[in-house]
Structures are given as structure tokens and as C-alpha cells.
Amino acid sequence: MKNLRMSVIMISCTAMIFSGCASWNKTQKGAVAGTATGGAIGAVIGRASGNTALGAIIGATVGGASGAVIGHQMDKQAAEIKNTVPDAKVERVGEGIVVEFSSNVLFGYDKSSLSDDAKGNLDKLVLVLNNYADTDIECQGHTDNKGSEGYNQNLSENRANSVSNYLYTRGISNSRVNIKGFGETYPKYDNETNDGRAQNRRVEFLITANEKMKAAAEVRSSN
Numbered sequence: 001m002k003n004l005r006m007s008v009i010m011i012s013c014t015a016m017i018f019s020g021c022a023s024w025n026k027t028q029k030g031a032v033a034g035t036a037t038g039g040a041i042g043a044v045i046g047r048a049s050g051n052t053a054l055g056a057i058i059g060a061t062v063g064g065a066s067g068a069v070i071g072h073q074m075d076k077q078a079a080e081i082k083n084t085v086p087d088a089k090v091e092r093v094g095e096g097i098v099v100e101f102s103s104n105v106l107f108g109y110d111k112s113s114l115s116d117d118a119k120g121n122l123d124k125l126v127l128v129l130n131n132y133a134d135t136d137i138e139c140q141g142h143t144d145n146k147g148s149e150g151y152n153q154n155l156s157e158n159r160a161n162s163v164s165n166y167l168y169t170r171g172i173s174n175s176r177v178n179i180k181g182f183g184e185t186y187p188k189y190d191n192e193t194n195d196g197r198a199q200n201r202r203v204e205f206l207i208t209a210n211e212k213m214k215a216a217a218e219v220r221s222s223n
Contacts, residue, residue, distance in 0.1 A: 056138055056206050057096035062214055065221035070095045070209045073217075077132045077207065085124045096208040099125065103143075103159065103201035112158035114166055122163065125205070126170040134213035137172070138206040139164045141181040142188075144197035149183060157181030163203055176210070 062070060071094075078097045082090045089100040106118040114122070129137065141156030141163075160179045168174060190196030209217070 057093045061095055066217040067095050069217035069220050080128045084128055087121050099205040101203045112162050114162055122166055134210050135207050136210045137176050138178045140204045142202050143184050144200040145184040145191045153183035156183045159203055
């Protein structure tokens with residue numbers, strides 16, 4: 001069963017590479033070839049594409065009938081987040097969800113302390129996260145390329161920590177949240193324009209199934 005599951009993951013990820021990532025060049029696609037496990041595939045895809053969210057979610061992929069059950073639950077959660085948190089960009093990716101906040105929604109320029117408006121937006125997100133307790137959350141901080149790499153790295157980490165610490169105060173369990181700061185290393189937008197740099201200054205939440213949800217999905221899919 002384990003080998004079958006890994007085969008499904010490999011097939012699913014290959015499909016993502018050649019359909020969802022059709023714009024990749026041969027070098028990017030080739031970087032993924034030969035990867036043996038879901039977690040390793042995710043790490044390689046994240047590096048090759050510059051999309052850490054895509055990589056992390058692929059790394060948590062279950063696949064098969066269980067993955068379809070998880071995907072259905074993620075559809076519902078994503079729809080709730082879109083309706084509840086209008087200032088966030090919500091994207092369904094594989095068996096997970098990416099929730100993106102531009103830093104100007106959460107922070108003042110060059111700041112890592114949350115504004116009152118930011119706390120209001122996060123409170124809305126927490127309402128949905130608490131309704132779906134069987135999920136893991138990775139909180140990622142990103143910056144543009146202005147300033148030194150070291151400064152940007154520290155700023156991204158401080159912002160991710162500020163957000164995650166606030167989630168803790170609102171009842172989100174510490175065990176659900178993983179924190180990462182990437183500084184300027186993974187831009188999603190064009191750093192050559194003011195608008196692109198503003199969008200690269202962002203915090204992303206990656207929502208994936210935890211082990212309890214995966215086990216429940218396997219039981220449901222086998223019945």
C-alpha cells in the first residue's frame with residue numbers, strides 16, 4: 001500500500017509539473033526528475049520553481065482516493081476563507097490551500113509589529129482555521145530585494161513570528177504552526193517594478209492536512 005501511495009504521488013506531481021507548471025524551462029523540469037518521495041519532490045519543486053508554497057503542499061500530498069477526500073474538505077475551507085477574509089488572496093493548490101497577505105495589509109513599512117487592522121484580518125482567518133482543526137499551518141515571511149539579504153532575512157522571520165505568535169493568542173495550537181522566513185530569496189512577482197516589490201512583501205499561510213485528517217480520509221475512502 002505504501003509503495004502504491006508513493007507511485008500515485010509521483011504520478012500526481014509529474015502531472016503538476018507538465019500541466020500546472022507548463023511555463024517551466026527544461027532545467028526546472030529536469031530538477032524534479034528522479035525524486036523518490038513526496039517530501040523530497042516538494043522540496044525540489046519549491047527550489048526549481050521559486051514557489052515555496054507549491055513545494056511544501058506537494059510534499060504533504062497523499063494522493064489517490066484519500067487525497068480526493070482531503071481535496072474536497074480543502075475546497076470547503078478555501079471557500080470559507082474567501083468569504084470571511086476578503087483582504088486575503090486564497091488559492092487552492094493540490095491537497096492544500098495558500099492564503100497570501102500583502103505585507104501592507106498586516107504591517108507598516110519596514111515594520112514587524114502587527115497593526116490593529118492586521119489583527120482584525122487575522123481574527124477573521126482564525127475563525128475559519130479553528131473550524132478546521134485537523135490541519136497544519138506553515139507561516140512564511142517574504143520580502144522584496146531592497147536592502148541587504150541579511151536584513152531582509154531577519155525582517156521576514158520577524159514578521160512570520162509576529163503573525164504566528166498572534167495566532168497562538170487567538171487559540172491556534174502551537175503544534176499546528178510551523179514558521180519560516182525566506183527573505184528576498186523566493187519572489188513571486190517582478191522585483192523590477194514598484195507594484196511587484198510591494199506584492200513580494202508578503203506573508204503566506206500554507207494549509208495542509210495533518211496526520212489525523214489523513215487517517216480519517218483513508219478510512220472514508222476505503223468504505
